[in-house]
Structure formats: structure tokens, C-alpha cells
Amino acid sequence: MSDVKQNQSTERMTISGDLVPDAFLPWIDRHVAKLGLSRTIFSVSEEKIELDLSGPEELIDMMEMGCSLGPIEVWVEAIERHVLG
Amino acid sequence: MQSDTAGSWVPVALSSDLPALAVMPARIASETVALWRSASGRATASADRCPHRGMRLSHGFVRGEALSCIYHGWSYAQGGQCLKIPAHPGLTPPETIRVVTYAVAEQDGVVWAAAGAPAGEPPRLNGFAPLRSVTVDAAIGFIEAAAGVGMNADGFLSPADAPSGLCLLLSDQGAGQTLVHVLIGQDAGPSARIAASRAVEALRRRAEALSTEGAGA
Amino acid sequence: MNKIGMIDEWYPVGLFSQLDPNGRDTWLMGEPIRVAIDGEGNPLVTGGNGRVLAVCVRYGHVWASLGKPDHDLFPIPEADQPGRRLVEVGVVRVRCSPLRAVENFLDIAHFPFVHTDILGSEPHTEVQNYKVEIREEEDEVWATQVKFYQPQAAKSASGGITTEYMYRVPAPTCSVLYKTCPPRPSEWDVITLFVQPLFEDVCDVWPWMALYDDDTPMTDLIHFQQTIFLQDRSILENQIPTLLPLDPGMEIPTRADLTSVAYRRWLKRHNYTYGAQLVAQ
Known part of the structure; x- marks a missing residue:
């Protein structure tokens, strides 16, 4: 299945805002599972969640799109990404 | 049901x-x-x-x-x-x-x-063959009342005063509608098919009238 | 009630040229209203209990508010440029959320499938990255550097071109599209969707355009835009759920959906939730 060339990478995604982790973390896990990505949570707070995601760039883009909204009680102010070495 | x-x-x-x-x-x-x-x-x-x-x-x-x-x-x-x-x-x-x-x-x-995992195969038609399907604006109960007989557990219904060799296979569509598959004997000729269609139309009109009356009651 | 966040905004309720003294009955966010013209030729819009609503006339349409807007209707400077043809397309009623009507207007990935051989065609389906921002001063959503290859982008185009677009959301149920203009490459054609929310799941859509096109007959310009919109209507009336989700938990937005995601974020921030689904369903 993985013999098709795709842009695979690992990125650190930093989500900041008013994040209500109790609601957002399960939401993030459901979305990650739907996209078939693997994720490692790096840090969690009410203002910031950092997670490492591995997979094709288009799927990490999809994760960013979904997380820009998240559940209704969460407000995401910004999402930053950078590719990890 | x-x-x-x-x-x-x-x-x-x-x-x-x-x-x-x-x-x-x-x-x-x-x-x-x-x-x-x-x-x-x-x-x-x-x-x-x-x-x-x-x-x-x-x-x-x-x-x-x-x-x-x-x-x-x-x-x-x-x-x-x-x-x-x-x-x-x-x-x-x-x-x-x-x-x-x-x-x-x-x-x-x-x-x-x-939906889910069915146990076994679907019911057989046992010598019947499909003629056509029609959507009736009446719930299954009104079709049963119009036909004078109930549907069996698999959804088959043989109307009481219809030509022999006519059988209906019913599927609830919700919102007071039923999908009715009209079945006839495999060897039915043209006149039997016409008689079957007429009987189904008459049954449909009776069932829909009962449904309208039922709604007004 | 979830119209609270949107009460003090302006909404289109009719064409100025079609006002009549007897009035036309319609609805605005569930409230019955009547749109008429008074003895002096000014629009008169009255609400459910007969109260007079705030009105203004812009872009050929009558706009009303159920509340007290603290701002004028958004500007479209191109409307005043000489040489532009201003096209009132006429109303289309759609059984969908007013917010869904706007979101569909902002989307380009559907062009090859919904507007086949008009606005897009296979295999030219890729959506290249574009830019989106919320302009803080005007408080509007803007998408720029949007590009898409089209076989016949406008009545004035003679063949396939890569059309450049900009999209703008200046009000919760309005969107403005700026599109490359073949006869005048340094100008933009302007196509708008002004959406009147009748209820949370029914809206009247009033498309309007300001174009540089001296050749195409008016009826053809109108027909082209109506054709496009009727194709969109068959999509809009068959999406689940009916209301626009602000939580994409049952969806998979991609980078091509960036404008829609920004629009939903902007709605969420402003509590513009009439026609919105708050919990993913």
C-alpha cells in the first residue's frame, strides 16, 4: 500500500487558544483515527496543545483544518506547524 | 411488523x-x-x-x-x-x-x-418472480387492512381476494410509505400479469384511502 | 434563540425595482415581514407586529434588519465604476441553511463535478494552495490567490483559461466573488450572493453581479448565473445535516476547504449561529 510516492513527514503542530482539553483531546483522537495518522501528544494546557503527527502532508493539512474548529466549546486562535528533523 | x-x-x-x-x-x-x-x-x-x-x-x-x-x-x-x-x-x-x-x-x-450481520440467506421466492415495484402512500398496517390479511415475518403478503399467483413483498419506507414489490408465479402469462397489476392498483387505492381516513380520524 | 447574534445585521429582502405598494409577504429569520413601497417611493418593510424595520437600498436590492445595525451595509466600490453592467439575477428559493448557501459559494473543488464543462472539468481537479485571512479592520473573511483551470469561465471568455479568484465574506449571509475578467485583465468581475434567511433551513438567494462585458445580452448573463446556481441548489438540498456544522467532527475538511473553515471560524467567533449546527451530528 505504501509503494506510492507521497510527501511523508513528521510535524510538530502547536494549537493555541481557549482549548478545553477535556473536550478537545478526545475530539483530536477521533479525527486522527479517521485520517489514519499516528500522533504523539507532546504537551497539554488550557492555552496550548502540542502534538507530533506523522504521515502525508495532505493528511496533516486535513488535521489542521479540522483542529481549526474542533468542538463547539473550544476556540482555536492559531495553529503553527513545523517539520521535525 | x-x-x-x-x-x-x-x-x-x-x-x-x-x-x-x-x-x-x-x-x-x-x-x-x-x-x-x-x-x-x-x-x-x-x-x-x-x-x-x-x-x-x-x-x-x-x-x-x-x-x-x-x-x-x-x-x-x-x-x-x-x-x-x-x-x-x-x-x-x-x-x-x-x-x-x-x-x-x-x-x-x-x-x-x-444492517449489521445477517444470519443466513435472504428468504427465497419459492416459484414467484418479480413483476415490478410500486411505492404506496400508506403504512404497512393499512396495506394489510386493505388486503384482508397480515404480512408474514419475512414481509410477504398474499392478498385475500386477489388472483391466485399474486404475492406482495413489503418494505417499510418510513413517513407512512411502503415499497411494494409485486411478485407473480414464474409461469404467469400476459393476462395473469395484467390481472396482477390491476389487483395491485386497486389494493393501493384502498390502502391509501384508509391511510387518509386514518389520518383524519 | 440562536438568531440573537445575527439580529443587528442587514439582510436582502427584495429587488428595489420590483417593490409594489401592496407589498410582498416573506420572512426574515422566522419572523413574517412585508416588503412594500411607500407614497414617496421609499421601501417600507414592516415586521410581524406591524413595526417598521430599518431599511436601506444598495446594489439594486432592498435590505432590512430585525434589529439596530450599528454600521452601514458593506461597500462594493466596483458597483460605482463606470462601464460596469449591473445584473440582478432574481431570487431562487432553496431548502437549505442560509449559511450552507454561502459556504457552497466559497467552494471551488466542486467546479469539475457540479458545473462540469462550465466552471471546471476533469482531469483538472487539483486545488492549489491559496491564502485566507480574517481582515481585522473590516472584520471580513478574504481568500486570495485562488486559481482554477476552467474550460469556459465566463460568457466573455473564448476558451479555457486559468481563472484567478478572490472570495470575500462581509456579512454572515453574503459573499462576494472577484473573478479574472477576460476583456479587462487588470480588473475583476464581481459576482455576489446575497442570502435572505427565511428560516434556519430555508433561504432566498439573490445573486447580483457587476461585470465588464459589453457584448453578452443581459438575458444570457442572467441565464448563465441561474444555470450555475440551480446546479448548486441540487447539492444544497441534499447535504446532511441540514444546518451548517460548526464542529467538523463528522466531516473531513481538506486544505482545499480552507475558505469554508475560515468562514465557520468567523461565524463561531461572532456567535452567528442562525442556520448552524453546534454539535457534530
């Missing part, structure tokens, strides 16, 4: 009404599905909702062995997994992006589908 529909076979369409490359909405219990036939002739029932943005897949199109959503062209295999996202042609979609599919079985000219 079937109260436990999980795993029960539902007669969703006649084979003759689902040619290759066709897609149509159908109903299994309270869910709408997109019922489609691939180029090679295999029938599939997919949940009627594209995982991208919720467009009804029953409005889509079939190309080869896949069903595509009419909105953005996302394509799904018979097993449900997404094969292509046209806006991002460089991506091989992960198999986790998928649409739920239902068990489908086709025999005796009827396409059956089931």
Missing part, C-alpha cells in the same frame, strides 16, 4: 431496476443508503452520506467499480474505502477514510440488503 431489524434482510430493489452503473436511494430500516451496481455487475449498498461534507451519495455516479460523490468527486470502493480525492490527486487516501457499507445479496431477481 418487524421490530428487530438489525441483521434482517430488507428487499431494497428489484434487480431489473438496478442496471450496471446505476445508483439510487434505498431504505434499510430507518437509514437511507445509496444502492449501486458497478460496471462488472456487483451490487453494493453504501451509507447515504459522504464523509467529506455530508452530501448524499445516492446523488453520485458510478464509474467502473467505484461510487463517486457528485459534490467533489470523492470515490469509494465496494468495500467502502476512499480511493481518490480529486482536489488532492497526489494523495493516496488512507483506508480509514471510508463510508459504511451494508451486506447485500441478490437472488430470484430481488436485491436484499441488511
Whole structure:
């Protein structure tokens, strides 16, 4: 299945805002599972969640799109990404 | 009335009404599905909702062995997994992006589908063959009242004063509607087929009248 | 009630040229209203209990508010440029959320599938990255550097071209599209969707345009836009759920959906929730 060339990478995604982790973390896990990505949570707070995601760039883009909204009680102010070495 | 529909076979369409490359909405219990036939002739029932943005897949199109959503062209295999996202042609979609599919079985000219895991095969028609399908604006109870007899556990009903060799196979469509597949004896000639059609039309009118009266009561 | 966040905004309720003294009955966010013209030729819009609503006339349409807007209707400077043809397309009723009507207007990935051989065609389906921002001063959503290859992008185009677009959301149920203009490459054609929310799941859509096109007959310009919109209507009336989700938990937005995601974020921030689904369903 993985013999098709795709842009695979690992990125650190930093989500900041008013994040209500109790609601957002399960939401993030459901979305990650739907996209078939693997994720490692790096840090969690009410203002910031950092997670490492591995997979094709288009799927990490999809994760960013979904997380820009998240559940209704969460407000995401910004999402930053950078590719990890 | 079937109260436990999980795993029960539902007669969703006649084979003759689902040619290759066709897609149509159908109903299994309270869910709408997109019922489609691939180029090679295999029938599939997919949940009627594209995982991208919720467009009804029953409005889509079939190309080869896949069903595509009419909105953005996302394509799904018979097993449900997404094969292509046209806006991002460089991506091989992960198999986790998928649409739920239902068990489908086709025999005796009827396409059956089931939610959950059906136990065994769909009911046989035992010498009957499908003639055509008609949607009646009356719930099953009114059809039974008009026919003077109840439906059996598999959804078959032989009307009391209809020509012999006429049998109906019923499927609840919700909202006071029933899909009725009209079955006749395999060897029925033209005049028997005409008599059967007339009997069904008369039954439909009686059932719909009862339904309207029932609503006004 | 979830119209609270949107009460003090302006909404289109009719064409100025079609006002009549007897009035036309319609609805605005569930409230019955009557749209008429008074003895002096000014529009008169009255609400359910007969109260007079705030009105203004812009872009050929009558706009009303159920509340007290603290701002004028958004500007479209191109409307005043000489040489532009101003086209009132006429109303289309759609059984969908007013917010879904706007979101569909902002989307380009559907062009090859819904507007086949008009606005897009296979295999030219890729959506290249574009830019989106919320302009804080005007408080509007803007998408720029949007590009898409089209076989016949406008009545004034003679063949396939890569059309450049900009999209703008200046009000919760309005969108403005700026599109490459073949006869005048340094100008933009302007196509708008002004959406009147009748109820959370029914809206009247009033498309309007300001174009540089001296040749195409008016009826053809109108027909082209109506054709496009009727194709969109068959999508809009068949999406689940009916209301616009602000939580994409049952969806998979991709980078091509960036404008829609920004629009939903902007709605969420402003509590513009009439026609919105708050919990993913």
C-alpha cells in the first residue's frame, strides 16, 4: 500500500487558544483515527496543545483544518506547524 | 411488523431496476443508503452520506467499480474505502477514510440488503418472480387492512381476494410509505400479469384511502 | 434563540425595482415581514407586529434588519465604476441553511463535478494552495490567490483559461466573488450572493453581479448565473445535516476547504449561529 510516492513527514503542530482539553483531546483522537495518522501528544494546557503527527502532508493539512474548529466549546486562535528533523 | 431489524434482510430493489452503473436511494430500516451496481455487475449498498461534507451519495455516479460523490468527486470502493480525492490527486487516501457499507445479496431477481450481520440467506421466492415495484402512500398496517390479511415475518403478503399467483413483498419506507414489490408465479402469462397489476392498483387505492381516513380520524 | 447574534445585521429582502405598494409577504429569520413601497417611493418593510424595520437600498436590492445595525451595509466600490453592467439575477428559493448557501459559494473543488464543462472539468481537479485571512479592520473573511483551470469561465471568455479568484465574506449571509475578467485583465468581475434567511433551513438567494462585458445580452448573463446556481441548489438540498456544522467532527475538511473553515471560524467567533449546527451530528 505504501509503494506510492507521497510527501511523508513528521510535524510538530502547536494549537493555541481557549482549548478545553477535556473536550478537545478526545475530539483530536477521533479525527486522527479517521485520517489514519499516528500522533504523539507532546504537551497539554488550557492555552496550548502540542502534538507530533506523522504521515502525508495532505493528511496533516486535513488535521489542521479540522483542529481549526474542533468542538463547539473550544476556540482555536492559531495553529503553527513545523517539520521535525 | 418487524421490530428487530438489525441483521434482517430488507428487499431494497428489484434487480431489473438496478442496471450496471446505476445508483439510487434505498431504505434499510430507518437509514437511507445509496444502492449501486458497478460496471462488472456487483451490487453494493453504501451509507447515504459522504464523509467529506455530508452530501448524499445516492446523488453520485458510478464509474467502473467505484461510487463517486457528485459534490467533489470523492470515490469509494465496494468495500467502502476512499480511493481518490480529486482536489488532492497526489494523495493516496488512507483506508480509514471510508463510508459504511451494508451486506447485500441478490437472488430470484430481488436485491436484499441488511444492517449489521445477517444470519443466513435472504428468504427465497419459492416459484414467484418479480413483476415490478410500486411505492404506496400508506403504512404497512393499512396495506394489510386493505388486503384482508397480515404480512408474514419475512414481509410477504398474499392478498385475500386477489388472483391466485399474486404475492406482495413489503418494505417499510418510513413517513407512512411502503415499497411494494409485486411478485407473480414464474409461469404467469400476459393476462395473469395484467390481472396482477390491476389487483395491485386497486389494493393501493384502498390502502391509501384508509391511510387518509386514518389520518383524519 | 440562536438568531440573537445575527439580529443587528442587514439582510436582502427584495429587488428595489420590483417593490409594489401592496407589498410582498416573506420572512426574515422566522419572523413574517412585508416588503412594500411607500407614497414617496421609499421601501417600507414592516415586521410581524406591524413595526417598521430599518431599511436601506444598495446594489439594486432592498435590505432590512430585525434589529439596530450599528454600521452601514458593506461597500462594493466596483458597483460605482463606470462601464460596469449591473445584473440582478432574481431570487431562487432553496431548502437549505442560509449559511450552507454561502459556504457552497466559497467552494471551488466542486467546479469539475457540479458545473462540469462550465466552471471546471476533469482531469483538472487539483486545488492549489491559496491564502485566507480574517481582515481585522473590516472584520471580513478574504481568500486570495485562488486559481482554477476552467474550460469556459465566463460568457466573455473564448476558451479555457486559468481563472484567478478572490472570495470575500462581509456579512454572515453574503459573499462576494472577484473573478479574472477576460476583456479587462487588470480588473475583476464581481459576482455576489446575497442570502435572505427565511428560516434556519430555508433561504432566498439573490445573486447580483457587476461585470465588464459589453457584448453578452443581459438575458444570457442572467441565464448563465441561474444555470450555475440551480446546479448548486441540487447539492444544497441534499447535504446532511441540514444546518451548517460548526464542529467538523463528522466531516473531513481538506486544505482545499480552507475558505469554508475560515468562514465557520468567523461565524463561531461572532456567535452567528442562525442556520448552524453546534454539535457534530
